[in-house]
Amino acid sequence: MEHAHKRNGNLAYVGVDIGGTNTVIGIFDESRALLRKRSIPTLLPHLPSKTDHPAAFYDKLTEDIVALAREAGCTDGLAAVGMGVPGRIDPFLGRAEAASNLGWYGVPFAEQMSKRLGVPVRIDNDVRIYALGELTAGAGQGYRNVLCLTVGTGIAAAIIADGRIVRGNDYYAGEIGHDSVEGHDVPCPCEKRGCVETIVSAAGIVRLARELLVSEGCHSSLRKLGRVPTAFEVYQAAADGDHAAQAIFRYVGDVLAAKLLTAVCLLSPDAVIIGGGVAEAGELLLGPVRAKIDAGYVHAKKPAILKSTLGDTAGLIGAVTYARSANMDDGGHG
16 A cells, blocks of 8 residues: 555646636646646736736746645656647747737747746647547547547637647648638638638627527527527527527538538548537537538548537646657657
């Protein structure tokens, strides 16, 4: 028993999922079992200005990682740290080149965190890390070619080909959110018009519901709210059989599927995994996507269209897997 206790109290492997509002830290043991998880506010006192050195966040994150590792009984310190960071990330230099919602530009994040923690730190784009988590322990297990999307406040995608992360030129592979939808002219915060993200997102669902409720002849239980519904309320109404709310999800699913079909034809993935808050709608969203891709993909072996299974833990598992998996690519830091 003493030997087993020593093993559990050995080194901590750390996965971190950084978001614009909250950052989640996970402490894992050598067998990749999650020992502790904690969400902390993403400390960004510099906003709305830009920075290349968010020192306050470096220090706060370091403090919380060390404290949580101790709480988990990892008394021998840290072994390795992996982090998912939103935006355009250079994993080879360990830099957040452009994380606009964090106000980070040219931030040497991995280097600074490695100095503070005293161990190697590897970072990559948060959706690619999320995809790696699903591939390792979630819906993507057993597959080597996966297209993974997260649909929430916005939409982003990641590509795993032959078990390796695909990043593309300037690390922009998978950024489908700002591709245009033909015949659609709604302004997008990116300053373009008609982007996929203005439809396939929580904000897009809210906008569609608002437009529907002001149209003549619309009969929906959502009218009883007396205000614009949230995306979750649209989902609840659809799940309860509201035809208007169901039509919104069919439309969102059809738009998403139309964009995915081109990617599926190009990449021939084993599976398409959809996660994020909007994916919690399940078959209300996945059903239309599956039907359109199955009908439009001419080859006999259709890709599986799957809902992610790990939730926010996917980012943690992906981050710690990335920290420990040198064979994923030649990237990293430290």
